[in-house]
Amino acid sequence: MEKESAFYEKLESKGISRRDFMKYCTFLTATMGLSSSFVPKVAEVFAAPAQRPPVIWLHFGECTGCSEGLLRSQYPYVDELVLEILSIEYHETIMASSGQQAEDQLHMAKKKYNGEFICVVEGSIATNYDGGYGKIGGRTFLEIAKDVCPKAAAVIAIGACATFGGIPAAKPSPGGYKSVGEALGIKTVNIAGCPPNPVNFVGTIVNYLLLGKLPALDDLGRPLFAYGKTIHDQCPRRAHFENDEFVEEFGSEEAALGYCLYKMGCRGPETYNNCPIAKFNDGTSWPVEAGAPCIGCSEPNFWDNFTPFYEEL
Ligand code: FSX
Ligand code: SF4
Ligand code: F3S
Numbered sequence: 001m002e003k004e005s006a007f008y009e010k011l012e013s014k015g016i017s018r019r020d021f022m023k024y025c026t027f028l029t030a031t032m033g034l035s036s037s038f039v040p041k042v043a044e045v046f047a048a049p050a051q052r053p054p055v056i057w058l059h060f061g062e063c064t065g066c067s068e069g070l071l072r073s074q075y076p077y078v079d080e081l082v083l084e085i086l087s088i089e090y091h092e093t094i095m096a097s098s099g100q101q102a103e104d105q106l107h108m109a110k111k112k113y114n115g116e117f118i119c120v121v122e123g124s125i126a127t128n129y130d131g132g133y134g135k136i137g138g139r140t141f142l143e144i145a146k147d148v149c150p151k152a153a154a155v156i157a158i159g160a161c162a163t164f165g166g167i168p169a170a171k172p173s174p175g176g177y178k179s180v181g182e183a184l185g186i187k188t189v190n191i192a193g194c195p196p197n198p199v200n201f202v203g204t205i206v207n208y209l210l211l212g213k214l215p216a217l218d219d220l221g222r223p224l225f226a227y228g229k230t231i232h233d234q235c236p237r238r239a240h241f242e243n244d245e246f247v248e249e250f251g252s253e254e255a256a257l258g259y260c261l262y263k264m265g266c267r268g269p270e271t272y273n274n275c276p277i278a279k280f281n282d283g284t285s286w287p288v289e290a291g292a293p294c295i296g297c298s299e300p301n302f303w304d305n306f307t308p309f310y311e312e313l
Pocket of ligand 2 (some may be wrong): 238259294
């Protein structure tokens, strides 16, 4: 109880009301595919966490858009909440230390929490020339990943780069960049997208804390609650050509179909993600709503497989 009151006081001091917080928990619970009866339990995970799993967050070949998306887009909620439920032991973007101090921190954390920590990996790993295309502190990404990932209780790959290789792995990729799973030959939980929706990462962590297990995954390692349906299946633009009233309003089926971005290259029919429902930036919008065809950013090798993006599928 005390813990909870302190939590709500802290949120309020940051300008987040209890109501705003409950709204976020409701949204999160629905995104996770749980019934509304779970909302108070989800709120409790944040307000009175029974455990705060240690996290080592590694950065390899990427643009840090995934971290930025998570820590900034739903400001001031997500960063506050993520730091409330996770004990981040190492994360280059947000940690105060640098250089040798940061290196020491990584070694200490992986030793202290051996077998217990969650390893989140952002970015892909160079594999050609003994991994020579990517180094931190004198060690290649490949060496660091081989050292840290096997010691984790679970490895969560976040973003297109870590999950499927992303931009660094797109042709010709002289560095031979690969996803974490492929470079190490391990199974990872894949929060796909470039960048992924922060709610899909938070939902995965909350699932772990609430139900004691990682969420069910599809055959590409993506949590089904977020990546179980195609963009096209959930797209509001479909309504225009599938609904008689709209068709009438537009004058003909063809005109109504013009509202859909398929002919502009939309990859929605082949892309599994929850963008139309979860949206970005506090539920403001998502690519197709903003008039940009989906480029399939949560699918494997989308840079190579789906280009040229503005050509019809
Ligand atoms: Fe990749 Fe994430 Fe795209 Fe960027 O770090 S998924 S390039 S949005 O940021 O890894
Ligand atoms: Fe499907 Fe894209 Fe058209 Fe939406 S805009 S209905 S996702 S093809
Ligand atoms: Fe990516 Fe398509 Fe969503 S491009 S952000 S999966 S709409």
